[in-house]
Amino acid sequence: MTFALTCENLVKRYDGTAVVDHVGFHIDTGEAYGLLGPNGAGKTTTISMLVGLLRPDEGSVHVGGIDLASDPIAAKRLIGYVPQEIALYPELTARENLRYFGRLYGLGRRRLAVRIAEVLEAVGLTERGDDKVQTYSGGMKRRANIGVALLHEPRLLILDEPTVGVDPQSRVAILDSVEGLVADGMSMLYTSHYMEEVERVCTRVGIIDKGRVVADGTRRELVAELGGTDKVDLVLEGDVDTAAAKLRTVEGVTDAAVTGQNTVRLLAVGGRHLLPALLAAVEGTAQVTGVEVIEPDLEAAFLHLTGSTLRD
Numbered sequence: 142m143t144f145a146l147t148c149e150n151l152v153k154r155y156d157g158t159a160v161v162d163h164v165g166f167h168i169d170t171g172e173a174y175g176l177l178g179p180n181g182a183g184k185t186t187t188i189s190m191l192v193g194l195l196r197p198d199e200g201s202v203h204v205g206g207i208d209l210a211s212d213p214i215a216a217k218r219l220i221g222y223v224p225q226e227i228a229l230y231p232e233l234t235a236r237e238n239l240r241y242f243g244r245l246y247g248l249g250r251r252r253l254a255v256r257i258a259e260v261l262e263a264v265g266l267t268e269r270g271d272d273k274v275q276t277y278s279g280g281m282k283r284r285a286n287i288g289v290a291l292l293h294e295p296r297l298l299i300l301d302e303p304t305v306g307v308d309p310q311s312r313v314a315i316l317d318s319v320e321g322l323v324a325d326g327m328s329m330l331y332t333s334h335y336m337e338e339v340e341r342v343c344t345r346v347g348i349i350d351k352g353r354v355v356a357d358g359t360r361r362e363l364v365a366e367l368g369g370t371d372k373v374d375l376v377l378e379g380d381v382d383t384a385a386a387k388l389r390t391v392e393g394v395t396d397a398a399v400t401g402q403n404t405v406r407l408l409a410v411g412g413r414h415l416l417p418a419l420l421a422a423v424e425g426t427a428q429v430t431g432v433e434v435i436e437p438d439l440e441a442a443f444l445h446l447t448g449s450t451l452r453d
């Protein structure tokens with residue numbers, strides 16, 4: 142199978158410091174891959190090298206099996222790139238913008254007319270296509286920009302933090318459009334520092350921190366690989382403080398704190414399997430009337446890997 146994209150050992154240095162430090166990952170055809178990392182992690186610099194805007198100091202990029210360095214025109218033809226900054230003429234309508242950029246791409250008049258209609262539909266702007274872009278919300282502008290990137294029928298769409306600076310409603314509309322494109326078979330690289338977006342859109346995720354991909358896999362793989370800590374809430378009747386002290390001694394439990402009148406929250410490795418031991422530990426002290434096991438999510442995995450939260 143041909144990969145939509147592969148990159149290997151990408152390095153970019155500024156003043157001797159590697160801001161992208163041997164980054165490598167692949168995107169299968171038809172797959173949405175998320176690059177998740179805090180501000181300054183190196184996402185934009187990586188993307189700039191993938192789309193041929195920035196020459197890597199080391200490493201290679203292949204798009205649809207084509208080497209970007211040796212055949213940049215053919216490789217770039219396969220990519221639709223949506224940068225962080227909106228690149229549209231506000232005085233023109235979306236349709237006029239699309240016509241302008243389509244001509245730049247060298248699309249013929251007839252083909253362009255068909256593509257403009259298809260693209261407006263794909264990004265949910267058919268109804269507003271004849272309104273000036275300056276009247277659009279942030280989310281609509283972003284969707285129009287995605288439309289421009291789709292005109293030449295790329296096989297791989299690369300989106301650099303597409304929801305930054307837009308209101309929640311627009312965010313939902315952008316995500317709906319993006320999900321629709323993936324459902325229609327588009328391969329995608331989606332960067333964000335919003336965990337929930339990457340979880341929603343992408344099947345596989347690379348976590349990037351300080352220029353390095355520190356983990357790569359499906360959400361489930363990432364969480365499993367880390368053997369993350371579960372949270373277990375036990376609702377008890379009886380001597381809750383003594384029960385908490387006893388729970389703390391159970392092997393696998395790293396913490397037990399009384400969080401409500403009748404509730405002890407445990408941090409534990411392998412929470413679900415520990416339940417019999419937990420019940421045995423409190424026997425005679427308190428009765429367990431409720432149990433909730435909260436398994437670790439990508440946010441926990443990220444925290445474990447990088448030592449920081451994404452909102453830093």
Ligand SMILES: Nc1ncnc2c1ncn2[C@@H]1O[C@H](COP(=O)(O)OP(=O)(O)OP(=O)(O)O)[C@@H](O)[C@H]1O
Pocket residue numbers: 155160178179180181182183184185186187302
């Ligand atoms: N032209 C440049 N010269 C020097 N340093 C740079 C240059 N471009 C980027 N950097 C540095 O490289 C690091 C990575 O930046 P990059 O923009 O790739 O991160 P990012 O993950 O995309 O973050 P953001 O979400 O803020 O854009 C940052 O520390 C940034 O200051």
